[in-house]
Amino acid sequence: MPIKVILTDIEGTTSAVSFVFDVLFPYARQHLPAFLRERAAEPAVAEQIAAVRAESGEADADLERVIAILLEWIAADRKATSLKALQGMVWAQGYRAGQLKGHVYPDAVAALRAWHAAGYTLGVYSSGSIQAQKLIFGCSEAGDLTALFDAYFDTTSGGKREAASYARIAAALGRPAGEILFLSDVVEELDAARAAGMATCGLAREGGELAGHRTVASFAAIDPAAC
Structure with missing residues (x-):
């Protein structure tokens, strides 16, 4: 066929592989906390925060705990859809600012x-x-x-x-x-x-x-x- x-x-x-591990992941790790603190109320971001709580089994996690969970997932290279979505939002800012090139x-x-x-x-x-x-x-x-x-x-x-x-x-x-x-x-x-x-x-x-x-x-x- x-x-x-x-x-x-x-x-x-x-x-x-080095682009992902040496550039993208460190960029997300550095910028994700501030991104979430600034934009947690936005519907698209709030939806992913809720998904993190559900996937982690910590339904009552406050925002700082959610941030800590996400940083743990980044360190472990966990293939969590909510993490990938939030990383994508952070990277989008970096690409738009010219700080990242694929x-x-x-x-x-x-x-x-x-x-x-x-x-x-x-x-x-x-x-x-x-x-x-x-x-x-x-x-x-x-x-x-x-x-x-x-x-x-x-x-x-x-x-x-x-x-x-x-x-x-x-x-x-x-x-x-x-x-x-x-x-x-x-x-x-x-x-x-x-x-x-x-x-x-x-x-x-x-x-x-x-x-x-x-x-x-x-x-x-x-x-x-x-x-």
Whole structure:
């Protein structure tokens, strides 16, 4: 079945892991407390604060306790949807202020542009919120890349190591799973995508193999027509 859709992970795949851990996470950790204290009453922010209380099991947590919980989650790299949403809001301020620029590998930029021009449907599936995904690509060092993408998916579609998540994404895209190529640097994610029927290709930018999957070191080595 020929590939029609290319679905890509971000962290470690299109973008350096170090950008997330050395730039984005520290920025959120530094600015999140003041952001929440200033904007806690705004509906979108209040909704996520309520979600933090629910997910933590601390329904009566005051704002300072909520902040402490979020900082603990950042330190643990917890994949909490509420945390990702709030981080995205903080990062949005940083991008708008010019304090942040999204990192995307040049080989990924070139390939994504070529695939888009060739008529492939491009999508993103990352544990970061959809807002954060759009910020990385929209305010990237290579300019605004968001026009290249047709769809964005985050953990609201399910965990990235669960085959059912990829089945949901295929349904949302309106394509058979066999027409979708998924790119990631995590073998368990590739396994889940394959279990759902997708084609897979692993990115190992420092070399090595992702067991059971074709593995390359650069987007330049990926030919969707051959997958």
